[in-house]
Every structure is written in C-alpha cells, then in structure tokens.
Amino acid sequence: MSKHEEIIKYISSLEVGAKISVRSIANDQGVSDGTAYRAIKDAEGMGIVSTIPRVGTVRIEKVEKKNIESLSYAEVVNIVDGTLIGGKDGIHKRLNKFIMGAMQVNEAMKYIQPRSLLIVGNREDIQKLALEHECAVLITGGLTCSDTIKKLGDEKCLPIISTTYDSFTVASMINKAISESLIKKDIILVEDIMKTNPKYLNVNDSVEKLKEVIKKVKHQRYPVVDDQMNVVGIVTIKDLPNSGTGGDMTVGKLMSREPITVTAKTTVSYTAHIMGWEDIELSPVVDGKKLIGVVGRQDVIKALQYAARQPQVGETLEDLILKNFRYETKDNQMNFSGKIIPEMLDQLGTASWSSLNMLLSTIGIMTLRHKNNINITVDSIMTYFMKPVQMDSVIDIYAEIIDMGRNFSKVEITMYKKKELIAKAFLSAKMVR
Numbered sequence: 260m261s262k263h264e265e266i267i268k269y270i271s272s273l274e275v276g277a278k279i280s281v282r283s284i285a286n287d288q289g290v291s292d293g294t295a296y297r298a299i300k301d302a303e304g305m306g307i308v309s310t311i312p313r314v315g316t317v318r319i320e321k322v323e324k325k326n327i328e329s330l331s332y333a334e335v336v337n338i339v340d341g342t343l344i345g346g347k348d349g350i351h352k353r354l355n356k357f358i359m360g361a362m363q364v365n366e367a368m369k370y371i372q373p374r375s376l377l378i379v380g381n382r383e384d385i386q387k388l389a390l391e392h393e394c395a396v397l398i399t400g401g402l403t404c405s406d407t408i409k410k411l412g413d414e415k416c417l418p419i420i421s422t423t424y425d426s427f428t429v430a431s432m433i434n435k436a437i438s439e440s441l442i443k444k445d446i447i448l449v450e451d452i453m454k455t456n457p458k459y460l461n462v463n464d465s466v467e468k469l470k471e472v473i474k475k476v477k478h479q480r481y482p483v484v485d486d487q488m489n490v491v492g493i494v495t496i497k498d499l500p501n502s503g504t505g506g507d508m509t510v511g512k513l514m515s516r517e518p519i520t521v522t523a524k525t526t527v528s529y530t531a532h533i534m535g536w537e538d539i540e541l542s543p544v545v546d547g548k549k550l551i552g553v554v555g556r557q558d559v560i561k562a563l564q565y566a567a568r569q570p571q572v573g574e575t576l577e578d579l580i581l582k583n584f585r586y587e588t589k590d591n592q593m594n595f596s597g598k599i600i601p602e603m604l605d606q607l608g609t610a611s612w613s614s615l616n617m618l619l620s621t622i623g624i625m626t627l628r629h630k631n632n633i634n635i636t637v638d639s640i641m642t643y644f645m646k647p648v649q650m651d652s653v654i655d656i657y658a659e660i661i662d663m664g665r666n667f668s669k670v671e672i673t674m675y676k677k678k679e680l681i682a683k684a685f686l687s688a689k690m691v692r
Contacts, residue, residue, distance in 0.1 A: 262290055263297065263298055263301075266288050266290065266295065266298035267298055267301060267302055269287070270284070270298065270299070270318065271302075273318045275351050276318065276350075276351045278318075279308055279315075279316045279317065279318060282295075284299065309331070309333045317333065317351055319331060319351045330437070331353045332350050332352055332420070333350045334436070335397065335420065335433065336418075336420055339397070339433070340422060341397070341420040341421060341422040342421045343419070344398075344403060344404065344419050344420070345404070345409035345412035345419035346412035346413055346416055346417045348413070348416045349395070349417050349418050350418050352418075354375060354395065355375060356374070357376050358370050358371060358372075358376065358377045358378065359379075360377045360379030360385045360389070361426070364384050364385055367385050368388070371394050373393035373394065374393065374394075375394045375395070376397055377394050377395070377396050377397065378426055378429055379396060379397070379398060380399055380402055381398065383404065386408050386419075387407075390411045390415055391415075393415065393417065394417070395418045395419070396412070396419045397420045397421075397422065398420065398421045399424060399425055399426045399429050400425055401421070401422070403421055404419060447526070447528075448524055449521050449522065449526075449527060449552075451527070452558045453544045453552035453554045453558070454552055454553050454558075457482060457543075457550070457552055458476050458478060459481055459483065459550060460472065460481050460483050460510045461486070462492070462511035464509065465508070465510070466509070468510070469499065473496055479495055479497075479540070480493060480541040481494050482518070482550055482553060483511070483514045489548040490518065490548060490549075490550050492515055492517075493518040493543070494515070500513070518542070518543060519537055519539060520544070521544055522544065523544055523546065523551065527563060531559045532628070534556050540556050541553055541555045577621070579600065579602050580600065580602065583597045583598050583600055584596065584597030584656075585597065592626070592658065593629060594657050595618075595622055595655070595657075596653070596654070596655050596656075597653070598651060599648055599650050599651060599652045599654065601650060603615070603650075608650065609647040609648060610647070610648040610649075612644060615642075615648070615674070615682060616642055618674075619640075619642060619672045619674065619684040622672055623640070623658055623670040623672050623684065624688065626658040626659070626672075627660065627670060630660055635668070636689050637687075637688050637689075638688055638689045640685070641685045643683050643684070645682060646676075654674055654675065654676050654681065655674070656674045656675075657673050658670055658672045659671050666689060667687060667688065667689055667690070668687070668688050669685065669686065670688070671683070671684075672685075
C-alpha cells in the first residue's frame with residue numbers, strides 16, 4: 260500500500276465531524292505538506308471530507324448514490340454562499356426537510372421537525388423555537404442573530420447559517436442543487452448492478468470442464484479469460500460440440516472472440532442499447548481488459564425499471580430536446596423528426612447553434628452505433644448553417660453513413676424544415692477497439 264493510500268485509509272478511519280488540516284495530516288503520517296494536501300483533495304473527491312468556508316475541512320459521512328438527494332448542512336453553506344455563525348459542531352449532519360418560516364410561532368410548530376432546516380429572517384422567536392426542537396436555522400437577507408441564539412445553537416450542535424440572499428433566491432438555489440443531485444441519482448452505472456464474482460473459464464480449459472461448470476452453475480454464457488485475467492472471448496452452451504466429439508478440444512477453440520464488453524462506469528442505458536442492438540444476453544465488465552464482473556440482460560431490465568420508479572424531478576438539456584424527437588431507421592440511414600422547443604433558443608428567439616450542433620452530433624453518433632456496435636470517439640465535426648429556425652418549427656434530420664473504414668467512419672447529417680435546407684454536418688469518428 261502506497262503512502263497516499265495509507266493517508267486516505269487514515270482519513271476514512273476518523274470520526275464523522277473530526278476537523279482535518281494539511282499540517283495535522285502531515286505531522287500524524289510523517290509526510291510532506293504536498294502529499295497531505297493531495298490526499299485530502301482526493302478524499303474530498305471521494306465524498307468523505309468537505310471544506311467549509313470559515314470552518315475548515317471536516318470528515319463527513321459518505322453519501323451513497325441512491326441517497327444523493329439528502330444534503331448536509333455543510334453543503335447548504337456552500338450552496339447559498341453562507342457564513343456559519345453558530346453550531347459548527349453539527350455542520351456534518353444531514354437534513355431531511357426544508358421549512359420556510361414565514362408564519363406566526365403557533366403555526367410554525369406544525370412544520371418544525373428534527374433534522375430540518377428553517378429558512379427565516381431575523382425572527383428570533385421562531386429561531387429559538389426551531390433550535391429547541393432540533394431544527395437548524397438559515398437566516399436570509401444578510402441578517403444575524405443574538406448571542407443567546409448563537410449559544411443555543413452551540414449547545415444543541417445545530418448550525419446557524421447566515422446568507423446575503425433573500426428567502427426566494429435561497430429556496431431557488433437549494434431546489435436547483437437538489438434537482439442536479441437527482442439527475443446524478445437517475446444515472447445508474449454498470450457498477451451498481453454488476454455481479455462482482457462471476458463464473459468464468461480459462462482459454463485452456465477443456466470441454467469437459469465447460470460441461471461440469473454448466474451442470475453445476477446452470478448458466479448458459481461464461482466469459483473466457485487468459486492467464487492474466489484478460490477477457491478474450493465468450494463461450495455459451497450452444498458452442499458445445501456434439502456428443503462423442505471434442506474430447507481434447509479447449510474452450511479457446513469454441514469461444515466467440517472479441518466479445519462486446521463494458522466498463523464499471525458505463526451507463527446502464529447505454530448497455531441496454533448495446534444488448535438490444537446486438538441481441539446479447541451477457542456482457543463482461545472489464546477494467547482495461549481485466550475481468551471484474553458480468554452484467555446480464557435481466558439485470559439491466561430490472562435497473563431500468565427501478566430508474567423509471569425514481570421520484571426524479573431533474574432533466575438534462577439532452578433529455579429535454581431529444582424527448583421531442585422520434586426516429587426510424589432504414590439501411591444506413593436514420594431519420595429524426597421533431598420540434599424546436601424554448602430550451603433550444605438563443606437571445607434572438609431562434610434555435611441556438613450549440614443546441615442544433617448537439618442534435619446533429621448526437622444523431623450522427625447514434626447512426627454509427629446502430630449500424631454496428633462500436634465504441635467511438637468523435638474525431639471532428641464540420642457544420643454549416645444556412646438559415647435560422649424559429650421556436651415550434653418542425654424539423655427533419657437525416658443521417659447517412661458515407662464511409663466506414665477499419666478505424667474511421669464518416670457520417671453526413673442534413674437538417675430540413677419543410678424540405679428547405681437548414682443545416683448540413685459532416686462527422687468523423689474514430690473506432691475504439
């Protein structure tokens with residue numbers, strides 16, 4: 260284990276709420292300040308520490324992706340550009356609910372709950388009521404509170420945060436942050452659903468070994484690896500030779516070579532497209548080329564069903580645009596038809612070149628992947644815009660593969676409005692094998 264990994268492990272072992280500094284880590288672990296700084300930054304990227312203005316770096320509870328909509332008080336401080344004026348020992352705690360304190364004290368009692376955050380002005384009576392009922396306070400308008408309230412916050416370990424923004428702006432900022440978190444939550448990766456201890460076969464295993472594994476495990480497909488655990492193929496029950504043959508044959512002679520693989524960070528949505536287009540039931544999950552797991556079609560279907568049931572409220576720009584388009588395929592061509600929506604407009608009221616460019620490039624990539632399941636990276640794209648397009652205009656886009664070589668492919672994409680040429684693009688993509 261390297262020194263860097265040892266420091267990360269040490270930070271992970273600290274109690275939630277413990278303060279961390281570059282100097283303290285360097286002294287405790289006997290390393291330079293630079294090494295300690297890099298380790299703290301990596302720990303922050305892992306979500307186990309958080310840096311809070313005027314407080315410092317604090318060990319926090321790591322949030323699992325499925326619970327990412329839950330915010331901590333420290334994250335709220337950063338979201339609203341706030342100042343912590345009391346209760347700093349509770350800054351690492353997580354909250355479940357936001358409450359607007361625009362009401363009388365007797366009415367506020369109906370809404371104040373433990374592990375909540377009350378958004379209020381300089382209403383000391385409601386501030387005190389909230390703290391007494393285990394609810395933190397966010398004071399808007401650049402206002403502050405009395406020393407009595409600060410002391411109560413310190414005693415209860417409940418943060419008292421002050422921000423210069425008004426209540427409406429604060430609520431909008433928090434809502435946007437939660438929406439972005441829900442978008443991240445919605446993106447399920449292969450690492451969330453893959454089986455990490457898959458049954459596999461070695462390229463030199465015999466056919467008899469394959470039969471034994473099939474009889475014992477009862478799966479129909481198995482990844483095949485070499486001596487370095489690199490994936491080299493897939494073998495299925497259909498590959499078994501007829502009875503009485505293949506006695507000295509190895510799995511390496513039966514397997515299908517160059518299998519379609521995914522990585523742990525591949526999205527489940529993309530994996531579903533691959534499995535659908537290529538009609539495959541199982542895909543090895545690799546790190547580089549090494550086998551680290553497998554994902555099956557049933558796993559993907561269940562994950563997509565789970566995603567559909569999530570209470571997400573956020574949509575990406577691409578979601579907003581593409582959901583208004585339908586498409587059909589014909590040989591080497593894909594035809595898209597849809598409407599220009601307000602989110603695509605520029606300040607002049609016409610469709611912006613950036614949103615149209617996104618449409619054209621996305622359609623070009625989809626056309627290549629639909630023709631042949633290949634991992635590609637865009638090498639270059641050249642776009643010509645002939646005429647502007649207004650909101651609610653119905654446009655038709657045609658994408659056709661004009662060249663598919665061993666390493667590079669080219670796609671021609673044309674956009675029309677009522678048969679009037681609007682834009683043309685040429686996309687060149689490199690195949691990653």
